[in-house]
Amino acid sequence: MEARSLLSRVSSNITIPAVQNPKKFLSISLVRSQKLVSFRAQNFFAPESVRSCRKLDCVNSVEKVKNIVTDEKNDQKDGIEKKKLAVFVSGGGSNFRSIHEACVGGSVHGDVVVLVTNKHGCGGAEYARDNDIPVISFPKSNDEPNGSSPNDLVAALRKFEVDFILLAGYLKLIPVELIQAYPKSIVNIHPSLLPAFGGKGYYGMKVHKAVIASGARYSGPTIHFVDEHYDTGRILAQKAVPVLWDDTAEVLAARVLREEHRLYVDVVAALCEERVIGREDGVPLIQSKENPDEYS
Numbered sequence: 001m002e003a004r005s006l007l008s009r010v011s012s013n014i015t016i017p018a019v020q021n022p023k024k025f026l027s028i029s030l031v032r033s034q035k036l037v038s039f040r041a042q043n044f045f046a047p048e049s050v051r052s053c054r055k056l057d058c059v060n061s062v063e064k065v066k067n068i069v070t071d072e073k074n075d076q077k078d079g080i081e082k083k084k085l086a087v088f089v090s091g092g093g094s095n096f097r098s099i100h101e102a103c104v105g106g107s108v109h110g111d112v113v114v115l116v117t118n119k120h121g122c123g124g125a126e127y128a129r130d131n132d133i134p135v136i137s138f139p140k141s142n143d144e145p146n147g148s149s150p151n152d153l154v155a156a157l158r159k160f161e162v163d164f165i166l167l168a169g170y171l172k173l174i175p176v177e178l179i180q181a182y183p184k185s186i187v188n189i190h191p192s193l194l195p196a197f198g199g200k201g202y203y204g205m206k207v208h209k210a211v212i213a214s215g216a217r218y219s220g221p222t223i224h225f226v227d228e229h230y231d232t233g234r235i236l237a238q239k240a241v242p243v244l245w246d247d248t249a250e251v252l253a254a255r256v257l258r259e260e261h262r263l264y265v266d267v268v269a270a271l272c273e274e275r276v277i278g279r280e281d282g283v284p285l286i287q288s289k290e291n292p293d294e295y296s
């Protein structure tokens, strides 16, 4: 069904406070002119000094989005605070690097405040250390005897005042403790067009080999919210790329990865600018920065 047909007009701006769980308070406002809900979780576990009501005024007018004013001193852009990001990696971390570079360059209104990995020697962790980004090992394992427990990791992420968790080539299952602590605030990038070629066993080159063996003519990255199972959370963004007749898994992987870097930066920018809107049926949409009446 066309997205527009699901969008109907409501007469006034209604704020519906909904406590999603004792650790979080979700303030949801219906946008005046469309039945869309923007959401941001407020973290009650932040120290009192930084706890602030970040109830979001939904932005749906061209004026508001276009007249974005950057207040460098207070890390604000048109009243929207800069978001604190935790990135989870297991490997080389090229998606992590492109997100970090976008934060440093200003195209993403966020800061990577901590890196989490199950491989403390991986390329992503090396890059984090080279850029003075703290590294946390998770989970505890034979390889990582100093790894954190789920509850210790949640406590650490609270101390870093993390707003969003970005999985970028992280190869372990995120436990329910983390998902409950960060509702609608954990996203993952997967290198196929989910729901195809996803789930346990589908990661890295295994995904691209399966795509080629299937004869699929298209593949591409999917970014989705994370739930308690592998690759079954709500899809937020996708980008199709062609699969050519003579592609090897490596060639296809490189083509998909180039699009991953672009797509993830665009999605993280939307998350940090609070342009992710819930459609009436629960499908998350991204509001266009250039034309706020358009969604994708």
Ligand SMILES: Nc1nc2c(c(=O)[nH]1)N[C@@H](CN(C=O)c1ccc(C(=O)N[C@@H](CCC(=O)O)C(=O)O)cc1)CN2
Residues within 6 Å of the ligand: 167, 170, 171, 172, 173, 174, 175, 188, 189, 190, 191, 199, 200, 201, 202, 203, 226, 227, 228, 229, 230, 231, 232, 233
């Ligand atoms: N709760 C969730 N955790 C994670 C998700 C998710 O959607 N929900 N996404 C994955 C990333 N991922 C696909 O995008 C993925 C990663 C790893 C696996 C997998 O089968 N892993 C193997 C172990 C691999 C290893 O340790 O080297 C396994 O579990 O047997 C599937 C999909 C991140 N976490």
Ligand SMILES: NCC(=O)N[C@@H]1O[C@H](COP(=O)([O-])[O-])[C@@H](O)[C@H]1O
Residues within 6 Å of the ligand: 089, 090, 091, 092, 093, 094, 095, 096, 124, 168, 169, 170, 189, 190, 191, 202, 203, 204, 207, 257, 260
């Ligand atoms: N199922 C999870 C999965 O396969 N994730 C994939 O791992 C790669 C990590 O690359 P990077 O470390 O260079 O960002 C990326 O292609 C990402 O989509």
